[in-house]
Amino acid sequence: MGATRFPGKPLVQLLGKPMVAHVVERALEAGVFAQVIVATDHPDVAEAAQAAGAHAVLTGPARSGTDRVAMAVAEIPGEVVLNVQGDEPAVPPENLRMLAQLLLHHPEVPMATLALPGRLEDLENPNVVKVVCDDAGRALYFSRAGIPFQRQQNASVIQRHVGLYGFQRDVLARLASLPEHPLEVCEGLEQLRALAAGIPIYVLRAASHSVAVDTPADVPLAEAALARLQGGGG
Numbered sequence: 026m027g028a029t030r031f032p033g034k035p036l037v038q039l040l041g042k043p044m045v046a047h048v049v050e051r052a053l054e055a056g057v058f059a060q061v062i063v064a065t066d067h068p069d070v071a072e073a074a075q076a077a078g079a080h081a082v083l084t085g086p087a088r089s090g091t092d093r094v095a096m097a098v099a100e101i102p103g104e105v106v107l108n109v110q111g112d113e114p115a116v117p118p119e120n121l122r123m124l125a126q127l128l129l130h131h132p133e134v135p136m137a138t139l140a141l142p143g144r145l146e147d148l149e150n151p152n153v154v155k156v157v158c159d160d161a162g163r164a165l166y167f168s169r170a171g172i173p174f175q176r177q178q179n180a181s182v183i184q185r186h187v188g189l190y191g192f193q194r195d196v197l198a199r200l201a202s203l204p205e206h207p208l209e210v211c212e213g214l215e216q217l218r219a220l221a222a223g224i225p226i227y228v229l230r231a232a233s234h235s236v237a238v239d240t241p242a243d244v245p246l247a248e249a250a251l252a253r254l255q256g257g258g259g
Contacts, residue, residue, distance in 0.1 A: 047114030095201035143183030
């Protein structure tokens with residue numbers, strides 16, 4: 026609720042509903058979750074989440090979204106946990122299904138996320154997180170900087186990270202028990218805590234892009250994405 030660039034963001038109205046309600050609806054549409062939980066530190070967000078069909082859990086302050094999720098599920102059963110960003114009201118349900126199914130069918134995969142092909146202009150945009158992977162599809166590094174450096178221009182090697190995370194439950198608990206890593210703090214990217222601790226992050230090709238709401242200017246873009254999603258346009 027206290028986002029610097031957009032105070033009260035979880036409750037902003039999009040097509041007549043608070044943003045958090047849209048996020049809950051997308052998770053329910055995925056059809057793979059035993060329970061959809063909204064972790065928040067604000068009672069108004071919890072109330073809106075419950076009205077949309079989620080189980081709301083009020084948590085204390087958290088260092089990151091991963092830490093907040095770990096708090097929320099500490100007493101809730103389940104072997105696989107997905108962290109869905111609360112500012113992506115049009116997150117494609119297929120993206121959620123892909124991550125959940127990978128982790129459910131492959132318990133040896135500790136953690137997974139998504140990416141999409143990037144563009145050369147993404148390299149100069151610190152708001153676009155880039156990821157480079159090994160040949161097995163495991164992340165080597167995530168950065169807001171332009172990676173890989175284009176000594177010989179090749180846009181085909183640029184991947185933009187899609188901020189969804191899936192965890193085996195024990196891995197999530199381990200991550201939450203670790204101190205923040207200097208790389209995590211430097212880049213402002215919580216997934217670097219996992220890489221620094223030697224936890225592999227598998228990167229899947231996302232089914233489609235999702236529009237994040239970072240500032241009020243993103244609201245009409247999110248509403249357009251919602252309209253396309255609800256109209257079957259992907």
